[in-house]
Amino acid sequence: MIEVRQLCAYAGETALVREVSFTVGPGRVLALIGESGSGKTTIGLALLGEARPGVRLTGTARVAGRIGYVQQNPAAALNPARRVGAVLREFARAAGRPARDAVAQALDSARIPLTWRELRRYPHQFSGGQQQRLVLAEALAGGPSALMLDEPTTGLDPLTRDAVIGEIAALARRGLAIVIATHDLGAARRLADDVVVLRDGQVCESGPAARVLHAPSHAYTRQLLAAEQHPRAGGSLAAAEPVLEVEGLTAGYRQPVIQDISFAVPGGSRLAVVGASGSGKTTLARCLAGLHEPAAGTIRLRGERLAAHLGGRSLAQRRAIQYVFQDARAAFDPRRTVRDQVARTAIRLRGMASDEARAHADATLGRLGVGSDTASRMPAGLSGGELQRAALARALLAEPEVLVCDEVTSALDTVTRNASVALLAGLPGTLVLITHDLGLVSAVADTVAVVADGRLTRYGPVDAVLAETMEDAR
Amino acid sequence: MTLAGYGLRRAGVGLLQILAVATLVFAFLEALPGDAAVAAAGDDPDPARIAALRQQFGLDRPVWQRYGDWLGGLVTGDLGASLRSGRPVVSLLGTAAGPTTVLALVTLAVLVPLTVALGVCAAVRAGGWFDRAVSSTTVALHCVPEFALAVLLIAVFALWLGLLPATAVGGGLLEDPALLVLPVVVLLARSAAAPVRTLRGAMIDALASDYVAHARRHGLPRWRVLLGHALPNAAAPAVQQLARTVDWLVGGIIVVEAIFAIPGLSAVLVEAVAARDVPVVQGVTVMVAAVAVLANLTADVIAFRLAPRAGVA
Numbered sequence: 173m174i175e176v177r178q179l180c181a182y183a184g185e186t187a188l189v190r191e192v193s194f195t196v197g198p199g200r201v202l203a204l205i206g207e208s209g210s211g212k213t214t215i216g217l218a219l220l221g222e223a224r225p226g227v228r229l230t231g232t233a234r235v236a237g238r239i240g241y242v243q244q245n246p247a248a249a250l251n252p253a254r255r256v257g258a259v260l261r262e263f264a265r266a267a268g269r270p271a272r273d274a275v276a277q278a279l280d281s282a283r284i285p286l287t288w289r290e291l292r293r294y295p296h297q298f299s300g301g302q303q304q305r306l307v308l309a310e311a312l313a314g315g316p317s318a319l320m321l322d323e324p325t326t327g328l329d330p331l332t333r334d335a336v337i338g339e340i341a342a343l344a345r346r347g348l349a350i351v352i353a354t355h356d357l358g359a360a361r362r363l364a365d366d367v368v369v370l371r372d373g374q375v376c377e378s379g380p381a382a383r384v385l386h387a388p389s390h391a392y393t394r395q396l397l398a399a400e401q402h403p404r405a406g407g408s409l410a411a412a413e414p415v416l417e418v419e420g421l422t423a424g425y426r427q428p429v430i431q432d433i434s435f436a437v438p439g440g441s442r443l444a445v446v447g448a449s450g451s452g453k454t455t456l457a458r459c460l461a462g463l464h465e466p467a468a469g470t471i472r473l474r475g476e477r478l479a480a481h482l483g484g485r486s487l488a489q490r491r492a493i494q495y496v497f498q499d500a501r502a503a504f505d506p507r508r509t510v511r512d513q514v515a516r517t518a519i520r521l522r523g524m525a526s527d528e529a530r531a532h533a534d535a536t537l538g539r540l541g542v543g544s545d546t547a548s549r550m551p552a553g554l555s556g557g558e559l560q561r562a563a564l565a566r567a568l569l570a571e572p573e574v575l576v577c578d579e580v581t582s583a584l585d586t587v588t589r590n591a592s593v594a595l596l597a598g599l600p601g602t603l604v605l606i607t608h609d610l611g612l613v614s615a616v617a618d619t620v621a622v623v624a625d626g627r628l629t630r631y632g633p634v635d636a637v638l639a640e641t642m643e644d645a646r
Numbered sequence: 647m648t649l650a651g652y653g654l655r656r657a658g659v660g661l662l663q664i665l666a667v668a669t670l671v672f673a674f675l676e677a678l679p680g681d682a683a684v685a686a687a688g689d690d691p692d693p694a695r696i697a698a699l700r701q702q703f704g705l706d707r708p709v710w711q712r713y714g715d716w717l718g719g720l721v722t723g724d725l726g727a728s729l730r731s732g733r734p735v736v737s738l739l740g741t742a743a744g745p746t747t748v749l750a751l752v753t754l755a756v757l758v759p760l761t762v763a764l765g766v767c768a769a770v771r772a773g774g775w776f777d778r779a780v781s782s783t784t785v786a787l788h789c790v791p792e793f794a795l796a797v798l799l800i801a802v803f804a805l806w807l808g809l810l811p812a813t814a815v816g817g818g819l820l821e822d823p824a825l826l827v828l829p830v831v832v833l834l835a836r837s838a839a840a841p842v843r844t845l846r847g848a849m850i851d852a853l854a855s856d857y858v859a860h861a862r863r864h865g866l867p868r869w870r871v872l873l874g875h876a877l878p879n880a881a882a883p884a885v886q887q888l889a890r891t892v893d894w895l896v897g898g899i900i901v902v903e904a905i906f907a908i909p910g911l912s913a914v915l916v917e918a919v920a921a922r923d924v925p926v927v928q929g930v931t932v933m934v935a936a937v938a939v940l941a942n943l944t945a946d947v948i949a950f951r952l953a954p955r956a957g958v959a
Contacts, residue, residue, distance in 0.1 A: 220863055241863055248856035253878035253952050262874070263864040307860075314864050426648075 173197055174219060174239075174318050174349050178231035181214045181223065181373070188214050188227065189373040194366070196349040198317070201340065203360035203381065204353040205396070206370035207585040208557030212353035213244065214373075216320045219351065235318050235349075238267065240311030244322040244353075244556060245499060247303040249310070250295035256306055257291025260313050267314035274313050281346075282309035283339055300498070301332050301449025308339075318349040325359045326582050330610050332449055337362050355585035357397065361385050369393050399586045413474075415439045415602045416493075416574055421459060421469035428467060429455040430626040437574070437619075442596075442603040444617035444634070446610070452626040453606045454498070457576050460604065461495035473574075491521040494572035498579040498606075500559040504551040510562045511537070511547040517569040529569075536565040540592065557584045561592065568599070575599065578606045614638060653947050660939035667935040668720075668928060672713055675924050681705055682729040682922040703729045716928060725932070726925035728918075735929040738914065743933065746903065746910035750895040752826055753833045757891065760838060761884065765845030766872060769880075772850050780842065788839035796832045796905045803828060813907040829906045833899065837891045844887040848880035855879070882949040889945030893938040 174196040181189040189211040196202045204212045217223060218233045220241055243249055251259055257275070264274035279286055284305035295303060304324075311319065324340060325333045337359055344350050344363075354360055360367060364381040369390065377390040388394050414436035421433045430452040437443050447453050458464035460471060462482035471478045473492055479485045497503040504513055511533050518529035537547050540561040542554075551559060564580055577596070581589045596603060597616045607613060613620060613634065620637040622630040630637050683699035684691070700706045719726055725735035764784070768777040787795075804812035810827050852858060853876050861875040900912035911930055918926035 222859075222863075241860075243856060243860070245856075249860040251857040251861070251875055251879065253882075254875065259861075259875075262866065262870075263861075266864050266866045266870075310860070310864070 173236040175234045179233055180230045182228045183226055192375055194368055198347045198349050199344050200365045201344050201350045201363050202366045203364035204368050205360055207587050208555040210370040211373035216322050216353050219320050237317030238314055239318040240316035242307050242311050242321045246307035249307045255292050263310050264313040269315050278309040278312035281312050299450030321352045323354055324352055325356045399590055413439055417472040419470050421466050423455055423459050423466035433628045435631050441619055442617045443619045444605045444613040445621045447623035451623045453623050454578055457578050457606045461493055461576050491570045492573040494567035494570045494575050496563050496567045496577045496580050500563040503563055506551050509548050514566040517566050521570045536569050540565050574602045576604045581612055656943050660943055663939055664935040668932050671931045685922045725929040728923055728926050730921045730923045735925050739929050742911050742914040745908050753830050761841040761845055764842045768846045769849030784839035784842050787835040792832050792836050792901050799828050829902050832902055841884050841887045845884035848883050852876040852879045878952055882952040885948045886945045889941045892941035896934050896937045
């Protein structure tokens, strides 16, 4: 049972959350819906009795029993220096539960069956999707009666997303009171009994999901629902010269993660690399960008063979291939302003003076919807969505020939995401998108590469490949 | 990469480093004017006598031959004999290393828990009075040269108050632990600042992390969050800083040993350099280099275990 009454949050004089009230009974799911910065995470933290530094709470947020929390970007909640099994057992014991049974049960509920050997691994030895389940398992290890899940379906491939939605529904059936903060309207539609639509910390509309999401009474809710339809990009598969050619690429850590992958990316085309978590998509992208040294194979840029490692590539080659990381927060230095860090691209790779570079940085950031005020803050002062856009701006500032994006839209709400999708679709260069987001694929990509278990299983025009893949998924 | 593979590769590099240091020192000693024969001749620089001494010491042979002999001996564990006393270098060092080792180990045994206690407590209330007191005291002590601090402590505790002995002459360090107090205090004062500040900074970062917040939310006791979740992440850089302190303890202990008249490696080294006693200097060099390499290797292996992600690159 979760009960929130007249909850307000202030940062100084600014109200972040205004008079939010809701109750969630056992076995019920409530979805907090809104754009980044609408106050979803602030409410989530208030349920745990926490507030970000400098934030003042008034009103009440009560939870009967324990509440488990899975944060957005859950990988950061895993202790890099501790084996996952030991932490799970410790969390179970801290809640006064028998460690063995509680851990087995939690792993089972989070659907991440691990052997005792796998429990001795460190978090970095798991894929992004597995890490998210591990955090869920940790939250469940304490035997909570309520759960707060911040963006639980963000950054998941469609199949995993479906599975996660199924798991959350199963947890609700077992009697947990669940709050999800999400911008994934599809997930909210499938999971939520009740919905609270937030805008700038205020409740626009709330009520049963069936009514709010199908017959919204508030204009903003209608706008959110309308934005769900992706803008469809034009353009056809160009029979242009290949910009990027990959031949026999094999790479991995101790074992190969990707094996013998070959393909060519024609100039100006938009390639989407799709596949389940842990299939090797990110490793492939990192090889292209020179961040991971392949064990075998070659990568050519306009026919020129690229050095395996970034250090061996010329300035022009580095500028030509830019990489946008999945975890935007980790990709920024926490101690320098976002503008300075974005401008650095232009200084380093285009030889601009710092004033000129800053002006360019501001212009690019502005196009992506990051205002000049926001850009002058430290990364900690930006939301996840804003940082991801800043990361995109940082790469675009190099005016790359090939832009490699690793799950860049996964942390954005629908409205800002569509703006970014439209922007990505309108870019002049060649695009390699690593993504789970089939909506993004159909909106932006013209070519699709499907990676499964480290091998390229399909490659071709988007419509044909997507149709086949959906067929297989059934 | 596995821990074992990493350790082996680093050990190989370490052997090369020791060899390089020994070779450089050999070259430098060779380049200095005069040699053991000139030094031994002392006040009687008769060319005939010097030539005789040279022949006796084997210094009349070409440089590369002497270097080759020394290297060959090193492989079999034979570091040659002192030119001055004729004693085997291994036994000479064995005797002298004892007091130095005791001093270094006792200092470390105090330094490690002290670093953890001060670093963690300072980080918990970063910016508070305790943090500021620790920072200013350790940095201030770090800035006082060890000879000045040693002289001051001797004046107060040995001469004025008469509480502690001023020198180690005539007593074994282990038989009479009071002898250790002042030297260890001086060494601690000099070496505490860097590891404490490193650990403090790393702890502040770790305490602000999501995984620590996550652990707190599970209702773990406060000490468990600090020591079980934040410290393992913060320890990696501090351990490497400690390795640097060990280097310093072994190589830089000379002044402290000299002031407190501790018959350790420094006495042997100073005497051997003055006498151009190349085999002894070489022996000390190899030993100090080996300890430095070993300390850093150990620290890197511990850091590799503590921060498994960093080791992949």
